[in-house]
Structure formats: C-alpha cells, structure tokens
Amino acid sequence: MVNVDTPVLVVGAGPSGLTLANELARHGVTVRIIDRAPAPATTSRALVVQPRSLEIFEDMEVIDDVLAVGGKAPGINVMFANDKSVRLELDDLLNDPANYTTYQSLFTLSQDDTERILTKKLEERGVRVERGLTMTDLAAGEGHMIVSVRAADGTTRAIRCAWVIGCDGAHSAVREAAGIPFEGTTYPDEFIMADAELDWDLPDGDIYAFPSRAGFIAAFAMPGEHRFRIFGNVKAGPEGPGPEYSEPTHEEFQAMVDERMPLPATVVREHWVSRYRLHRRVAPRYREGRVFLVGDAAHVHSPAGAQGMNTGIQDAYNLAWKLALVANGIAGEPLLDSYQAERHPVGKRLLTTTDRLFAVISGQSATATFLRAHLAPQIVSRVLARHSIRTWLVGTLAQLRVAYPASPLNHEDGSGWKAAPAPGDRARQADVLIDGEPGRLHDLLHGTRHTVLLFAGTGGARQEAELCRVADRIRHAYPDLVTAYVISTERLTDHPALVGDPDRSAHDRYGLGRAAAAFVIRPDLHICYRGTPIDTGTLLAELARRLPGAAPKAVDSPFA
Numbered sequence: 024m025v026n027v028d029t030p031v032l033v034v035g036a037g038p039s040g041l042t043l044a045n046e047l048a049r050h051g052v053t054v055r056i057i058d059r060a061p062a063p064a065t066t067s068r069a070l071v072v073q074p075r076s077l078e079i080f081e082d083m084e085v086i087d088d089v090l091a092v093g094g095k096a097p098g099i100n101v102m103f104a105n106d107k108s109v110r111l112e113l114d115d116l117l118n119d120p121a122n123y124t125t126y127q128s129l130f131t132l133s134q135d136d137t138e139r140i141l142t143k144k145l146e147e148r149g150v151r152v153e154r155g156l157t158m159t160d161l162a163a164g165e166g167h168m169i170v171s172v173r174a175a176d177g178t179t180r181a182i183r184c185a186w187v188i189g190c191d192g193a194h195s196a197v198r199e200a201a202g203i204p205f206e207g208t209t210y211p212d213e214f215i216m217a218d219a220e221l222d223w224d225l226p227d228g229d230i231y232a233f234p235s236r237a238g239f240i241a242a243f244a245m246p247g248e249h250r251f252r253i254f255g256n257v258k259a260g261p262e263g264p265g266p267e268y269s270e271p272t273h274e275e276f277q278a279m280v281d282e283r284m285p286l287p288a289t290v291v292r293e294h295w296v297s298r299y300r301l302h303r304r305v306a307p308r309y310r311e312g313r314v315f316l317v318g319d320a321a322h323v324h325s326p327a328g329a330q331g332m333n334t335g336i337q338d339a340y341n342l343a344w345k346l347a348l349v350a351n352g353i354a355g356e357p358l359l360d361s362y363q364a365e366r367h368p369v370g371k372r373l374l375t376t377t378d379r380l381f382a383v384i385s386g387q388s389a390t391a392t393f394l395r396a397h398l399a400p401q402i403v404s405r406v407l408a409r410h411s412i413r414t415w416l417v418g419t420l421a422q423l424r425v426a427y428p429a430s431p432l433n434h435e436d437g438s439g440w441k442a443a444p445a446p447g448d449r450a451r452q453a454d455v456l457i458d459g460e461p462g463r464l465h466d467l468l469h470g471t472r473h474t475v476l477l478f479a480g481t482g483g484a485r486q487e488a489e490l491c492r493v494a495d496r497i498r499h500a501y502p503d504l505v506t507a508y509v510i511s512t513e514r515l516t517d518h519p520a521l522v523g524d525p526d527r528s529a530h531d532r533y534g535l536g537r538a539a540a541a542f543v544i545r546p547d548l549h550i551c552y553r554g555t556p557i558d559t560g561t562l563l564a565e566l567a568r569r570l571p572g573a574a575p576k577a578v579d580s581p582f583a
C-alpha cells in the first residue's frame with residue numbers, strides 16, 4: 024500500500040460514522056474520523072433503536088451504557104377512531120426462531136445519547152473525533168485517495184487515505200465529490216415533531232399510531248414520565264410547503280392531537296420541536312473505487328417504521344469487518360464489492376416499503392383518505408389478527424429478518440434444509456449451555472472472528488468427539504481469524520469447544536434434525552455457509568477461500 028496518513032478516513036460522526044469507526048478500531052484497523060460540527064449535536068432526532076441494533080451494540084460492547092439510559096417500548100398500538108385498536112405485544116412476537124433475540128422490545132434512546140455512548144467507546148479504543156473539519160473535495164491517487172478538508176479557521180489541508188467512507192448524511196459531500204447521484208424525490212407534505220409532555224389516559228412506555236381521515240399522528244414513548252415524541256404530517260398549503268425550518272407552534276400540535284387522536288389528550292409542553300420535509304432517495308452505487316457511502320449518505324426515506332438510523336448502523340456493521348480483512352491483507356478487494364451487493368437491496372427495499380406505508384398513512388388523495396377512514400380499521404385488525412403476519416411484521420420492523428439472499432459470499436453444500444436458516448440470513452439466537460452455564464449462542468459469535476458452528480444433530484450418533492477434533496483443527500488452522508464450536512444435545516465429552524443443547528432448542532431454532540450440519544458465521548453474525556454432512560476438508564477449503572491471505576497453520580491441512 025502507498026504511504027497514507029490513515030488507512031481509512033470516516034467523514035461524519037453521526038450514528039453511522041461512529042459505528043463504523045468503532046468497528047474498524049475493534050477489528051484492529053487504524054482509522055480517523057472527522058466532523059464539520061464543532062461539537063456533538065444535542066437534539067433527540069432518531070429515537071427508536073431496533074432489537075437488531077441492540078444486538079450489534081452488544082457485540083460493540085456498548086450495550087450496558089445503552090440499556091442504562093434508554094427505555095423499553097414493549098408494545099405497538101394502532102388506534103382508530105371507531106374503537107378498533109390493534110396492539111402488537113413485542114415479547115410474544117420476538118420468540119419465533121427467526122425473530123428470537125435477547126432484546127424483546129423496541130428501545131427508545133435519544134440520538135444524542137446514542138452518539139455520546141458511541142463516542143465514549145471510540146475514545147476508549149483510542150480514536151478521537153476530529154471536529155470542526157469539513158470535507159470539501161476528493162481526488163483519486165495511485166492506490167489511494169486525497170481528501171481535501173477545511174478547518175474552522177478557514178485553512179485547508181489534504182488527508183491521504185486508502186479508503187474514504189462517506190457517513191456525512193443526506194447532503195453528503197463525499198457522495199457528490201464521488202459523482203454518485205442520489206435518485207428519488209421529496210414528499211410534498213411537511214412534518215412537524217415535538218418531544219412533548221402529554222396528559223392523556225394511555226400508559227407510558229408504548230408506541231402509538233393514530234391513522235385518521237385527516238392524516239396521521241404518532242406518539243413514541245420517551246424516557247421520563249408522560250414524555251412522548253409526537254409527530255404527524257401537515258398538508259402543504261396552496262402556496263406549497265412553508266419555510267423548511269420555521270418552528271411549529273404549540274397550537275399546531277394541540278390542533279393536530281384534537282383532530283386525529285380518538286381520545287382526549289393535552290399537549291402540556293414541548294421540549295424540542297422541528298418542522299421538516301421528507302425525502303425518498305437512494306444512491307445507485309454505494310461504492311465508487313475507494314469511496315464508500317454509509318447511512319443517510321446512501322439512502323433516506325420516510326420515518327415510517329423508525330428504520331433510518333438503524334439501517335445506517337447495519338450498513339457500518341456490514342462494511343467494517345470486510346474493510347478490516349482487506350486492510351489487513353487477509354482478503355482481497357472483491358470482498359468489498361459484497362457491501363453493495365448486500366446493502367443496496369436493503370436500502371432500496373426499505374425505500375419502497377416505507378414509501379408505500381407513508382402514502383397510506385399520510386397521503387391526501389381521495390383513495391388514501393378513504394383507506395384510512397374506512398378500510399384500514401377493518402383490514403388492519405383482520406390482517407394483524409393472524410399470528411404469522413404479526414410475527415413477520417414485527418421481525419421485519421425489528422430488522423431481525425434483514426438477509427442477503429443474493430450475496431456473492433453465500434455458499435452451501437448438501438440438501439434437505441427445510442426450516443434451517445440459509446446463507447445470507449442473520450445467525451439465529453438460541454439458549455445453550457456454555458461451560459455448563461446457561462448462555463446464548465450469540466455469546467459465542469461475538470468478537471472479530473468468523474465462527475464455525477458444528478451441530479452434532481439429534482440422531483444420537485454420538486459423534487461429539489470426532490466433531491471436537493474438527494473444531495480443534497479449525498481453531499488451530501486460523502487462531503486469530505476463526506473459532507469453532509460443537510453444539511451437542513448429548514454432552515458425552517468434556518471439551519472447550521463443546522456447547523450444550525440438552526433440550527435441543529438450538530437445534531430446533533436452526534431447523535435441524537438427526538443429521539449433523541455446519542454453519543460458518545461471519546463477524547457481523549450473518550451466515551455465509553452451511554453444509555451437511557460435515558466434511559472437514561470442505562470446511563477448511565471454505566475458510567481458505569474466504570481468508571486467502573491467511574496461511575492456515577495446521578500441519579496436516581490440505582492447504583498447508
């Protein structure tokens with residue numbers, strides 16, 4: 024690699040940039056992160072942290088700080104004017120195999136708290152956000168990038184780096200300098216939002232949505248008594264939308280509440296208010312050579328579903344381990360192309376689904392108004408009465424079902440998988456015994472390595488000892504890059520790689536029966552390989568293909 028100031032430069036210290044910088048540092052990559060703002064933001068903005076993001080925060084070792092500050096939102100309520108209400112009880116719905124997670128509710132945490140916690144962890148990892156530095160231009164050098172940066176005093180400087188990551192939000196200067204378009208449009212309506220105190224008869228803690236003929240209003244519980252984030256759409260007047268950032272008034276919020284909520288409610292006071300326009304846009308390319316886009320720089324959509332920040336966090340979690348393997352010479356550049364292949368479809372799909380949902384909940388056409396007033400109460404309550412639909416909906420909202428079915432990294436051997444998770448899926452959570460103590464399967468997957476899970480099967484074939492030897496061989500071949508475990512319902516041997524599954528719950532959650540099966544899990548806890556029956560040579564070949572820059576250490580390895 025040519026001489027650079029830093030291998031990776033992250034532009035923007037919002038949730039996406041802070042996640043990426045943290046992850047790179049955790050994976051042992053030297054990183055710099057700059058932000059044009061002289062100080063961290065202090066407003067609440069993104070409030071809902073989805074369960075999948077909490078799983079990521081656990082891997083990032085910030086979960087204790089997050090749980091200490093935020094609050095659980097155990098239920099989502101859709102309430103209509105005619106007393107037809109639907110409540111989604113989240114812990115009940117986050118129990119099926121694909122949804123099962125340690126974090127069985129949505130979680131509310133102000134974005135400034137999220138950013139503060141991520142910044143603190145980053146500093147513990149030895150990286151400081153360099154503030155007051157604005158990225159102004161990019162140029163490609165031979166095997167590196169030159170990033171022009173302007174300091175607060177007007178002086179300029181150039182930073183040479185191998186990769187530059189645009190985490191600089193919807194108006195991304197990195198995206199523009201890289202010549203990547205941002206395709207889409209702006210919604211005609213305005214939105215008004217307040218972090219407010221509400222006096223009403225509904226309990227604290229939950230999330231409430233009130234679709235009505237006039238439009239839409241929602242109330243998301245915030246930490247604190249009677250504190251809610253309320254927001255709704257405001258029809259643009261005949262002159263079109265008003266000035267984008269004129270402050271909405273107390274009277275506007277109370278009028279919206281009176282008009283759209285089917286119960287008496289008083290807005291006691293507002294703590295933070297905002298008026299804004301919404302956009303639906305996505306970059307057609309998330310990568311241009313040595314430039315990557317992450318988070319709002321790559322995609323923006325309506326807030327329906329509270330997905331924006333969470334999607335940026337997952338973008339970053341997806342990209343970081345790949346960049347680390349390439350920066351450390353373990354994997355080749357093509358691995359980086361899988362970022363576009365995996366995350367772009369997620370961003371595009373999100374745009375489509377939130378757009379449709381948004382059209383129904385806030386659209387002003389005669390059809391949308393009729394739907395909200397007359398059909399939605401019947402349809403929503405009937406559709407959501409079906410457990411399978413509720414389960415799918417909540418798992419999707421919680422981002423636990425994000426999958427990369429078309430990823431070039433996916434591979435499988437064998438057949439008869441039935442209900443097993445496929446390559447590209449998130450590795451499922453399960454309850455197991457680790458060192459004889461109750462634990463969770465994800466505990467084994469955390470860290471920076473790939474993990475091979477060798478499920479012994481429920482056929483009583485008593486092959487634990489042989490599988491433990493396979494696990495040993497893998498661990499020995501790639502000590503810093505891969506670890507391996509044997510999931511056994513039998514527990515006949517005492518071995519450090521052995522994980523107990525006495526009630527077969529892990530086998531059940533992985534849809535496995537009598538036959539043994541292997542899964543290779545990536546550092547971002549997505550499955551990249553599954554194979555049955557288990558074949559040591561095939562597994563080692565899989566790992567060698569994925570980690571070509573690592574010399575396997577096993578003496579008798581076919582790749583030695």
Ligand SMILES: Cc1cc2nc3c(=O)[nH]c(=O)nc-3n(C[C@H](O)[C@H](O)[C@H](O)COP(=O)(O)OP(=O)(O)OC[C@H]3O[C@@H](n4cnc5c(N)ncnc54)[C@H](O)[C@@H]3O)c2cc1C
Nearest residue numbers: 035037038039059069070071158192318319330331332333
């Ligand atoms: C009112 C509101 C409510 C929301 N609610 C939710 C929710 O409940 N759940 C959810 O998931 N999402 C929500 N969102 C969306 C969420 O806030 C965004 O998706 C999220 O902030 C995106 O994070 P990011 O890091 O990609 O970009 P940003 O948060 O926009 O961060 C970009 C950073 O880059 C810096 N920057 C910009 N340009 C430059 C430059 N040229 N040089 C250097 N630095 C630069 C900025 O100062 C900023 O710090 C909400 C958004 C709003 C506005």
